[in-house]
Amino acid sequence: MRIQAPRTAPALARREGLFYVAAMPSDSPEPDSFGLGLDEPPQPQRTPAGGQPYRVLARKYRPQSFAELIGQDAMVQTLGNAIRRGRLAHAFLLTGVRGVGKTSTARLIAKALNCIGPDGHGGPTIDPCGVCEPCRAIAEGRHIDVVEMDAASHTGVDDVREIIEAVRYAAVSARYKVYIVDEVHMLSKNAFNALLKTLEEPPAHVKFLFATTEVNKVPVTVLSRCQRFDLRRIPAETLAAHFAEVARKEEVEVEPEALALIARAAEGSARDGLSILDQAIAHGAGGVTADQVRTMLGLSDRGAIRRLLGLLLEGEARDALVGLRDQYDLGVEPSAVLRGLLESVHGITRAKVGGVQDPAQSAEERDDYADWASGLSYAAIHRLWQLLLKGLAEVHAAPMPLEAAEMALLRVIHASELPDPATLMAKLASGEGVAARAAAAPSAPADQPTLMQAPATFRALVARLAEEGRQHLAHQLHDYARVIAYAPGELVFAAKRPIDARELPAALKEMTGRAWKVETRDAGGEATLHEQELAAEEAVRQSVLDAPVVRAALEAFPGAELARYSAGERGSA
Helix, strand or coil: CCCCCCCCCCHHHHECCECCCCCCCCCCCCCCCCCCCCCCCCCCCCCCCCCCCCCCHHHHCCCCCHHHCCCCHHHHHHHHHHHHHCCCCCEEEEECCCCCCHHHHHHHHHHHHHCCCCCCCCCCCCCCCCCCHHHHHHHCCCCCCEEEEECCCCCCHHHHHHHHHHCCCCCCCCCCEEEEEECHHHCCHHHHHHHHHHHHCCCCCEEEEEEECCHHHCCHHHHCCCEEEECCCCCHHHHHHHHHHHHHHCCCEECHHHHHHHHHHHCCCHHHHHHHHHHHHHHHCCEECHHHHHHHHCCCCHHHHHHHHHHHHHCCHHHHHHHHHHHHHCCCCHHHHHHHHHHHHHHHHHHHHCCCCCCCCCHHHHHHHHHHHHHCCHHHHHHHHHHHHHHHHHHHHCCCHHHHHHHHHHHHHHHHCCCCHHHHHHHHHHCCCHHHHHHHCCCCCCCCCCCCCCCCCHHHHHHHHHHCCCHHHHHHHHHHEEEEEEECCEEEEEECCCCCCCCHHHHHHHHHCCCCEEEEECCCCCCCHHHHHHHHHHHHHHHHHCCHHHHHHHHHCCCCCCCCCCHHHCCCC
16 A cells, blocks of 8 residues: 555655655555656665764764754753643754754754653653654654754745645644755845744744854844754863763773863864764774874974973074974964964963862863963063964964964063063153163273263162062062162062072173172161052152142042043142
């Protein structure tokens, strides 16, 4: 006996992807009534020598239940409550980046709505059984009442018109007729407009499930008719745990660091990560190591990047360029090197503020970051970040990426030798003009050594140390040294906090060309430069508060406070 397609759906038999399939016995002599070539004997599929055709991991481990859907707990909870309370929307919009489970979620919702349970008497449930005929048919993509349409290839109003005509007819065998439209933002404007009325008031037996990666391209009129779920990027830790479970099922040994690298490269996408893991398993031929993953992805060796960063911080220009060239010869793109340097600077910042440890970092990497964090100020780290970020943009835009990367590294080294804005301000405030005086002074005879002019004041001395690249020593003297006596060639001070002054005499001799007597005492001395600056700032603030206009304003508005002021305008206030 032959089973014909329902007469109520002739229009659906005309287009691929939206049709009812006529089922008939394999030995039936009658021709295919739809002309789709269903009477032709199936061609055997070539399979590997071992058995079944290979399925990529991204398809093999596609979630078959909401329990297997990772990283979307809030959405699953909302759907579960809606199903249990019978508050199901007629249209759902699933949005998010690639590979977070939009299409998988749509199919799971279709199964949840149409599951009848193992005994055939169940209702909608957030935990579909997976064994009843509707669940198995939907999972295999052959259910007659669950229609999937790719809006990227069916963009026109005619495609939408067929859906509009079909929704009038009841479901053939399922509880709900479900239309899954992937990449719905690709529909044309006319197609969206044609769908609006049906989307607003569909029959009770119809559910629409839309998926898109670019929700901003979906008209507001459509968004307002759908219940929207924003699927989140999956955290790297969750992805790494998921990939570890997949590797266990595949009986493949994968290093934890390799899993962390794959999870980071996936950028929140489970599908992308499984594709990378699939490739890594093939690349490793039985096992996957972190070095293999780096080689496969073209990532630079993290140890080499740290060594290169150390050369930059030490100002070793020649060795830094050699290190960059070595990475380039190994096949690492210059942009990847700069991205690695940026990751290292970010790691130093996280170490300085005490952030959560990155599981992809080795113990050696964390130790190096901690050492650099203790010796670099926030200002230096931020300046290093900005210089490398600018260099990365230049490498992307340059016709010669390697040369652009070399210039970027040289700029980083050169900038490290320049005084920061705070040092320049201190130098200007001290009135130091050593360079100008040295240029105006008569030159020394050829047979006499030339001595640099020693700073006339202690403040000028601290500014000179910072300018000469000894910021750490200058910072200690600026904040903690209480000067008892100072003259060119002699410095006596008491330390507010411990100061490592062992290198101070040698540094002063190298800077000025003369020997210095440096003595530390336990007490005494004037206020530190930092304390003097705070006192001066407080004096300026008090002068503003004492201004008649400000005093009158504070009396007129009890509880008011001075938020900010301009020192240059306090006289006119």
